[in-house]
Amino acid sequence: MDKERVKKLVRELIIEIGEDPTREGLKDTPERIANMYEEIFDGYESDSELSVQFSEDSDVVVARNIQFYSMCEHHMLPFFGKIHIAYSPNGRVFGISKLVRLVEKYSKRLQIQERLTKNIADELFAQGVKGVVVLADAEHFCMKMRGVRNDATLTSSAYRGIYENKEEKESIMAMIRRRTPETSL
Incomplete structure (x- = not known):
């Protein structure tokens, strides 16, 4: 996953829904969402290790x-x-x-x-x-x-x-x- 691209897209989404991505409560949201997506979508990269x-x-x-x-x-x-x-x-x-x-x-x-x-x-x-x-x-x-x-x-x-x-x-x-x-x- 390209975290920088995700952050950019989330920032654009914040703007599209009518919010200000620079306001205090939202300025770190793109980073938080990129980190969250990396964690909650890691099933694409994981191994079940059933061979053990x-x-x-x-x-x-x-x-x-x-x-x-x-x-x-x-x-x-x-x-x-x-x-x-x-x-x-x-x-x-x-x-x-x-x-x-x-x-x-x-x-x-x-x-x-x-x-x-x-x-x-x-x-x-x-x-x-x-x-x-x-x-x-x-x-x-x-x-x-x-x-x-x-x-x-x-x-x-x-x-x-x-x-x-x-x-x-x-x-x-x-x-x-x-x-x-x-x-x-």
């Missing part, structure tokens, strides 16, 4: 409540929530931090929730696991702040491998949805 695996096996591994923040590609407003990942290993498991990095890799981009869910499932499944389920629950500021101005949330899911089978899907969904104090589903 451990020689263990388990029937199912479930990671619940992975927090994420993303930016809607339609309105460039935030959406955020929790992602739940379940996978059936094939002799090797991933560290929990790798699943968090995988979520960050795709959430820190201009995105829609449905694609975010699919991207995570596809990359994890490509690592050779037997099956993957990804569930995402999110609130969208593009819906809260404008348009219909509603607090509805969106849930999206992706199923790969053995979890595409109806019986396996029902079994893994019951495990993911098992309520714990921190589980949002």
Whole structure:
């Protein structure tokens, strides 16, 4: 990302909406926004590090409540929530931090929730696991702040491998949805 260009564009935007970019509260805003964009859009440059695996096996591994923040590609407003990942290993498991990095890799981009869910499932499944389920629950500021101005949330899911089978899907969904104090589903 060219931070100097972003700063220039933000300054121009401030002018276009009718503000004075030299007034005290706004004079450092282009710099702050350029720094923020570098941070919140670093998913284009990041690596999920899924190649780091451990020689263990388990029937199912479930990671619940992975927090994420993303930016809607339609309105460039935030959406955020929790992602739940379940996978059936094939002799090797991933560290929990790798699943968090995988979520960050795709959430820190201009995105829609449905694609975010699919991207995570596809990359994890490509690592050779037997099956993957990804569930995402999110609130969208593009819906809260404008348009219909509603607090509805969106849930999206992706199923790969053995979890595409109806019986396996029902079994893994019951495990993911098992309520714990921190589980949002």
